Structures are given as structure tokens and as C-alpha cells.
Amino acid sequence: MKTRFIIGYFFFFLLTGTTVSAFGKEVEEKAEGKVKFNASTYILEHIADSHEWHIFTKKNGESVAIYLPVILFRKETGIDLFSSKQLSHGKIFKGYKLEEEGELKGKIVSVNAEGAVDEENLPLDLSMTKTVMGMLSAAIIGLLLFLSLARSYKKTGISHPKGIQSFLEPIILFVRDDIAIPNLGHHKYEKYMPYLLTAFFFILINNLMGLIPFPPPFGANVTGNIAITFTLACCTFLITQFSGNKSYWRHIFATPGVPIWLLPVMIPVEIIGMFSKPFALMIRLFANITAGHIIVLSLICLIFIFDSLALAPVSVFFVIFMDCLELLVAFLQAYIFTLLSALFISLAVQEHH
Amino acid sequence: MILLSNSLTTPAIGTLVWSALIFGLFFLILTKFAWKPILNAVKARDEMIKGSLESAAKAREEMLKLQSDNEAILKKAREEREGILKEARDVRDKLISEAKGKASEEADRLVEKARAGIESEKRKALSEIREQVATLSIEIASKLLGEKLKQTGEQEKLIDNYLKDIDFNKN
Numbered sequence: 001m002k003t004r005f006i007i008g009y010f011f012f013f014l015l016t017g018t019t020v021s022a023f024g025k026e027v028e029e030k031a032e033g034k035v036k037f038n039a040s041t042y043i044l045e046h047i048a049d050s051h052e053w054h055i056f057t058k059k060n061g062e063s064v065a066i067y068l069p070v071i072l073f074r075k076e077t078g079i080d081l082f083s084s085k086q087l088s089h090g091k092i093f094k095g096y097k098l099e100e101e102g103e104l105k106g107k108i109v110s111v112n113a114e115g116a117v118d119e120e121n122l123p124l125d126l127s128m129t130k131t132v133m134g135m136l137s138a139a140i141i142g143l144l145l146f147l148s149l150a151r152s153y154k155k156t157g158i159s160h161p162k163g164i165q166s167f168l169e170p171i172i173l174f175v176r177d178d179i180a181i182p183n184l185g186h187h188k189y190e191k192y193m194p195y196l197l198t199a200f201f202f203i204l205i206n207n208l209m210g211l212i213p214f215p216p217p218f219g220a221n222v223t224g225n226i227a228i229t230f231t232l233a234c235c236t237f238l239i240t241q242f243s244g245n246k247s248y249w250r251h252i253f254a255t256p257g258v259p260i261w262l263l264p265v266m267i268p269v270e271i272i273g274m275f276s277k278p279f280a281l282m283i284r285l286f287a288n289i290t291a292g293h294i295i296v297l298s299l300i301c302l303i304f305i306f307d308s309l310a311l312a313p314v315s316v317f318f319v320i321f322m323d324c325l326e327l328l329v330a331f332l333q334a335y336i337f338t339l340l341s342a343l344f345i346s347l348a349v350q351e352h353h
Numbered sequence: 354m355i356l357l358s359n360s361l362t363t364p365a366i367g368t369l370v371w372s373a374l375i376f377g378l379f380f381l382i383l384t385k386f387a388w389k390p391i392l393n394a395v396k397a398r399d400e401m402i403k404g405s406l407e408s409a410a411k412a413r414e415e416m417l418k419l420q421s422d423n424e425a426i427l428k429k430a431r432e433e434r435e436g437i438l439k440e441a442r443d444v445r446d447k448l449i450s451e452a453k454g455k456a457s458e459e460a461d462r463l464v465e466k467a468r469a470g471i472e473s474e475k476r477k478a479l480s481e482i483r484e485q486v487a488t489l490s491i492e493i494a495s496k497l498l499g500e501k502l503k504q505t506g507e508q509e510k511l512i513d514n515y516l517k518d519i520d521f522n523k524n
Contacts, residue, residue, distance in 0.1 A: 048361055049368060071367075125367045132371040139379040146387035153394040172391060193392055194384035202379060226361065227368035231376055290361070 039301040047221045047293050048106060049131045051084040051098060055216065066216055068133055072096060072108060073124040084127070096123065134220025135228060138205045141217075146201070175200050175338060183342040188349055192342065195239060199232060200338040207289060207330030211323060223333070224289035226282070233282035236341040241274070244348040277344050281337055288333050292326040 053066040067085035074080070077095070086093035087108065090100055097111045108125050110118040128136075149168055156162055161169045175197055180189040203223055212218035222228055250256070252270040254263065299318045303311050497511065 044361070049365065125365065126370055127367055128371065129365075129368060131368055132375070135372060135375050139375050142379060143382060143387075146383055146391070150387040150390045153391050157394070159398075169395065173395065176392075176395075190392070194388040195380065197388050198376075198380045198383050202376060225368060227364035228372045230364045231369060231372040234373075235376070235380075 037301075037304045037307075039298065039305055042301060043294055043297045046297055047224060047290055049129045049221075049225060050106060051108070051127055051129055052088065053130050053133065053216050053220075055214075068130065069128045070096075070108065071126040071128065073126060074110065074121065080123075130220050131222055131225045131228065134209065134217065134222045135206060137217035137220075138202070138209050138222060141209075142201055142205050171200075172197060179335070179339050179342050183339070183346040184349065185346075188346075192239070192243075192345055195235070196338050196342055199235070199341060200334050203232070203285065203337055204330060204334035207334060208327075210289065210293070211326050211330060221290065221293055223285055224293055226286050229282040229286040232285070232337065233278035236281060236344060237275070237278035239341075240278075240344045240348045243345060245351075247351065248348040277340075281340055285333055285337055288329055292322070292329055296322050296326065 051068055051070055053068060055064045055066065057063045065088075067083045067088065070080075070082055070084045070087065072080045080094055080096070082093065084098070087096060087098040090098065092111055095110055095112075096108050097117070099105055099107050099109050099117070108123060108127070110121045110123055112118045145164075145168070149164055152163065152165055156165070176189070176193060179200075180193055180196055183189075184192055206222040206228075209218045210221055210223060252274065253267060255266050255270065258266050296319055299315050299322060302315045303309070494515065
């Protein structure tokens with residue numbers, strides 16, 4: 001209970017603190033009657049990827065941000081590596097420009113000598129974006145956590161768990177005893193434990209870090225980015241296909257009990273099934289986490305939509321409520337992804353149907 | 354529609370590459386340096402706990418068996434003791450009764466012997482007494498005779514008297 005309150009307070013101060021400063025510009029401009037506050041633009045900017053990590057906007061409209069490295073590849077010029085500060089405020093650098101409007105908004109495009117966008121010649125963007133940096137920080141935190149955990153196991157040997165072990169071991173045992181063993185069985189589960197544990201903790205750490213809105217290593221919408229969930233789902237897909245045994249492939253290409261004339265229909269259906277399972281994994285994680293972020297941000301936006309400080313307590317109350325719910329969702333989505341991965345792998349490795 | 358047209362739902366190639374790289378490295382490093390040692394340690398502990406529980410159960414079973422064995426032995430010993438005691442009691446009773454029989458026989462025999470001895474002694478004594486009485490009588494008689502014979506008439510009278518008294522049929 002106490003920790004939840006602490007987490008609640010944490011969210012309270014961070015959300016109220018950051019949002020007020022982040023909205024400083026918009027609110028001021030609105031008072032002058034220049035710009036009308038656009039909630040959907042604001043929310044999408046916050047959950048989308050970007051080449052800089054925006055921290056806050058000063059009263060004078062100057063934004064404080066971490067400029068992330070931009071890595072671009074173009075056939076004629078090869079690889080270009082520079083800070084995204086070079087592209088801030090619509091500047092053109094080395095023939096590149098960060099598009100601020102239109103269909104390519106937020107993307108880096110090539111510009112020709114006249115300053116027009118060269119749509120034929122888009123560079124391959126391999127930048128370390130906000131999402132990548134968030135993911136990298138989560139991976140580093142995860143590595144520090146679990147390597148020190150492994151070290152402490154070396155120290156304590158087989159005696160009872162101590163310190164960090166007593167917190168993380170139940171989660172590891174939960175993955176083993178409630179996800180891996182029930183689905184994969186006692187004989188096969190060990191082979192897949194490293195993947196299941198990695199996926200579980202990778203998703204969990206990223207979910208939790210995404211919930212903390214501030215400061216920079218936190219607050220990136222990593223597991224709510226479709227590319228990340230695509231990669232994770234791809235891993236499950238590849239593991240499933242490569243561990244598929246004879247009965248799994250027979251089930252796809254010669255489903256037992258199906259008459260031969262039906263096979264031309266069944267085989268495409270089964271092949272679609274192969275892909276739809278990881279596709280569902282990808283969409284589920286992406287949609288759940290993104291939706292959580294959108295709800296929290298929308299509730300904050302209410303204050304600015306109604307332009308009334310009186311609404312703030314209500315809004316903050318609901319945000320705290322939502323954050324508690326999101327805390328649950330963070331664990332739940334990590335659990336569901338791992339559980340379904342184990343289930344899909346088990347369908348491929350089970351002996352007979 | 355905003356979401357569909359937005360870059361949100363189209364995976365960016367750069368992010369894909371980085372996520373594959375970071376996740377792959379994260380997986381490889383953790384598998385080699387974290388999951389394997391952790392899972393092995395947990396497994397070793399589980400096995401040790403299982404082993405200790407099993408051996409504890411076995412020990413308890415053995416103890417129970419020993420206890421029941423002990424009880425059986427104790428019971429047997431008690432029964433044996435009872436048997437020995439009973440036998441001893443029987444032997445004692447028999448001995449006592451035998452001894453009693455012998456003793457009473459002996460006593461009877463002794464009494465009989467004593468009685469016989471007494472009888473023979475009595476007879477001996479009687480015959481002695483008789484002899485003595487006879488001797489005394491003769492002495493007295495001789496003395497009296499001596500006196501009486503001094504008076505002639507008297508002697509004959511006396512002899513007669515004596516003779517009258519003596520019953521020759523008596524032994």
C-alpha cells in the first residue's frame with residue numbers, strides 16, 4: 001500500500017510538474033489568441049518517436065531537449081552521423097531536413113540545392129531516436145539488474161534468497177512455474193526459458209519506464225512503438241517456426257482428418273494462422289501500451305481543453321487512477337506476451353494433436 | 354483515421370534495426386551470464402530442498418519403523434518375562450508343595466518314630482520299675498521277713514498274706 005502511494009505521489013508531481021511546463025508555450029500563446037490548443041497533436045507528439053528528447057519548454061518558448069544522434073544512409077553520400085541539434089528549428093544540414101509538416105512529419109528528408117524536398121531520394125534513417133534510447137536504457141538497467149542478480153546467486157549458492165534475489169526470484173519462478181512449465185511441459189521448458197524470461201523482463205522494464213513521465217531515460221513510449229513489438233513478435237514467430245516438429249508442419253500442410261479436396265483451402269488458412277498469431281502479439285502489446293499513454297495524456301489535456309485550473313484536481317485524480325491501472329497493465333501485458341509466446345511455441349513442439 | 358495515417362502504425366526501419374540489435378544483445382548477454390547461472394542455482398536449490406524433504410520423510414518412516422520394532426521387542430520381552438515369572442512361580446509352588454509333602458511325611462515319620470521310641474521307653478521303664486519294685490519288694494520282704502521271722506507265728510502268717518497278695522497271673 002505504502003509503495004503504491006509513493007508511486008502515486010511520484011506520478012502526481014512528475015505529471016503535474018512536467019505538463020505544466022510543457023504546456024507553458026501553448027497556454028501562453030492561447031492567451032494571446034494565436035494558437036488554439038490541439039489535444040490530438042499534442043498527444044501524438046508525445047507517443048510518437050522523435051529525434052530529440054524534449055524535456056521542457058521555457059517560458060520564453062525556448063525548449064530544453066536532449067539532441068540524439070542522427071545516423072543516415074544515402075546511396076550517393078554514404079553514412080552521415082551528426083547531432084539532431086543541426087536539424088532543429090527546420091535547419092538544413094548536409095542536404096537533410098527534419099520535415100515539420102505534412103505526410104512526412106517527423107521524418108528526415110533530403111533536400112536539393114533549391115531547398116525543396118527530394119521525395120525520390122529519401123535517406124535510410126538509422127538514428128538513435130527517443131524510442132531507441134529508451135529501449136537502450138531499459139536494456140542497460142535490465143543488464144545491471146540481472147547480472148548483479150546472477151552474481152549474488154554465485155555468492156549465496158544454494159542458500160535462501162537474499163536482498164534483490166527475494167524480489168526478483170519470485171518473478172523468475174512465476175515465469176518458470178506458471179508460464180513455461182504448464183505450456184511447454186517439464187521436458188522441453190528449459191530450452192525456451194531464456195527467451196521467455198528475456199521477453200518478459202524486456203517488456204516489463206520498458207512498460208514501467210514508459211509509465212514514469214520524467215526525466216529522460218524514462219517516459220519513452222517503447223513498448224507502444226510498433227517497430228519494437230514487431231521485433232518481439234518476430235522473435236516469437238522465428239522461434240516457433242524453427243522449433244516446429246513434424247506434426248506441426250503436417251498440421252499445416254496436411255491437416256489430419258481433412259479431405260484432400262479441402263487442402264487448397266486449408267493450407268492458406270493454416271499459413272495465415274502461422275502469421276496471425278505473432279501479428280496479434282504485436283498489435284496487442286502496441287495497442288495496450290499506446291492506449292494507456294493516450295488515456296493519461298488525454299486526462300491531462302482536459303485541463304487545457306477547458307482552460308480551467310479548477311479541473312486540475314479531477315484530472316490529476318483520474319490520472320493517478322489510470323497510472324495505477326497502467327501499472328497493472330504493464331505487468332499484465334508482459335505476462336500475456338510471454339504466456340502466448342510459450343503457448344505458440346508449445347503448439348509447435350507438442351508431440352501429437 | 355489519424356492513427357492509421359500516422360507513422361505510429363508503420364514500423365520505422367531504423368527502430369526495427371536498433372530494436373533487433375538491442376533485444377538480440379540483451380537476450381544473448383542475459384542468457385549466457387544471467388539466466389543460465391540463475392536458473393541453475395534455483396534448480397540446484399529446488400533439488401536440494403526436494404532431496405532433503407525426501408530424506409526427512411524417509412528418516413521419519415525409519416524412525417516410525419524402529420519405534421514399532423522397539424515396541425514389538427518390548428512386548429515380546431514383556432511376554433517372555435511374564436512366561437519366565439509364571440514358570441518360576443509354578444516351580445516355586447511345586448517346590449513348596451513338594452517340600453510341604455516331604456516335610457509332613459518326615460514329621461509323621463518322626464512323630465511315629467518318637468511315638469515308637471516313647472512306647473519302647475515306656476515299656477522299658479515299666480519293666481525296670483517292675484524289676485525295681487520286685488527288688489524293693491524282695492528287700493522289704495526280706496527285711497520284714499527278717500523281723501517277722503524272729504516271731505515264729507508271725508512268719509507264717511506273713512508269708513501267707515504275701516502269697517495271697519501276689520497274683521501270679523499278673524505279669
